Amino acid sequence: MTRSETDFAGPGTYALILACRQTGSVQIGRLSRLHLQPGYYVYVGSALGTGGLQARLRHHLQIPARPHWHIDYLRAVCDVREVWFTSDTARFEHRWAKVMAGLPGAGVPLPRFGSSDCACVAHLFSYARVPSIRVFRQQVKTPVSRSVTSDFARSGCHRASC
Ligand SMILES: [Zn+2]
Numbered sequence: 001m002t003r004s005e006t007d008f009a010g011p012g013t014y015a016l017i018l019a020c021r022q023t024g025s026v027q028i029g030r031l032s033r034l035h036l037q038p039g040y041y042v043y044v045g046s047a048l049g050t051g052g053l054q055a056r057l058r059h060h061l062q063i064p065a066r067p068h069w070h071i072d073y074l075r076a077v078c079d080v081r082e083v084w085f086t087s088d089t090a091r092f093e094h095r096w097a098k099v100m101a102g103l104p105g106a107g108v109p110l111p112r113f114g115s116s117d118c119a120c121v122a123h124l125f126s127y128a129r130v131p132s133i134r135v136f137r138q139q140v141k142t143p144v145s146r147s148v149t150s151d152f153a154r155s156g157c158h159r160a161s162c
Contacts, residue, residue, distance in 0.1 A: 008054040008085070013046040013092035015100065016060055017082035017130055018074065028073045034110045040130050041078060042100055043071045043114060044123045046093040053085055061149065070114050074124070083147045084133060092142065097123050099139045103131045 018041040025033045047056035061080055064072040086092060097120045100106060107126040114123030137144050 008052065008057055008087075010052045010087050011046075011048040011089050012053040012085050012087040013044070013090075013096060014053060014057065014083055014085040015096060016043045016045075016071070016075075016080055017041075017084065018043065018078040019081045020078045022077065026073055026077050028070050028110060028113060029067065031070060031112060031116075032110055034074065034113070036077065037109070037126060040081070040127045041074060041109070042125045042127065042131065043074070044093050044096045044100060045071070045114065046091050048089060048091060053087065057083060057085075070116075071124070074113075080149050082130070082149060084136070084144050085147070086142055086144050088142070092140070093123065094118055094120055096140060097121075097125075099136060100125045100131070102139070103127070103135060105129070106131070 019039075020036055020041060021038055023036055023038065025035045028034050045056070047053050060071070060075060060083075063076050067073050067076065097115070101108065101121065103125075105127050108122050109124060109126045111122050115121065133144065133146055
């Protein structure tokens with residue numbers, strides 16, 4: 001991370017910007033298979049409980065040994081490229097999901113991904129290029145920090161099998 005860990009100490013809402021370099025498909029728990037496209041996926045979530053953003057992002061930056069959430073299955077085959085986040089006790093994830101869905105070029109690769117418990121079409125969106133954080137900030141109307149995760153270990157996408 002380029003920012004200090006203390007930025008993540010409290011609760012907040014976040015977006016994971018995932019880079020995918022492969023085609024094929026991955027089973028997302030009991031939901032469905034997701035057909036991978038090279039490009040970017042953005043997953044929106046919030047971490048308002050114990051451990052806050054710090055514990056949640058630590059979870060996402062590793063490849064989970066035991067996938068639990070939908071995003072864990074996708075994370076195993078993609079790199080986390082950036083994290084966008086806001087430190088706030090309010091739950092912004094559904095509003096963020098709506099804004100992400102409306103950004104230019106947004107696709108919904110798998111309806112209900114990450115949104116089993118809410119009315120959003122999904123909490124995962126796909127883009128050919130990383131969406132503009134400037135446009136995103138304008139539309140969510142709350143401060144959004146950005147952290148680039150290039151220092152972190154990459155997923156298996158960099159191995160010869162990809
Ligand atoms: Zn939602």
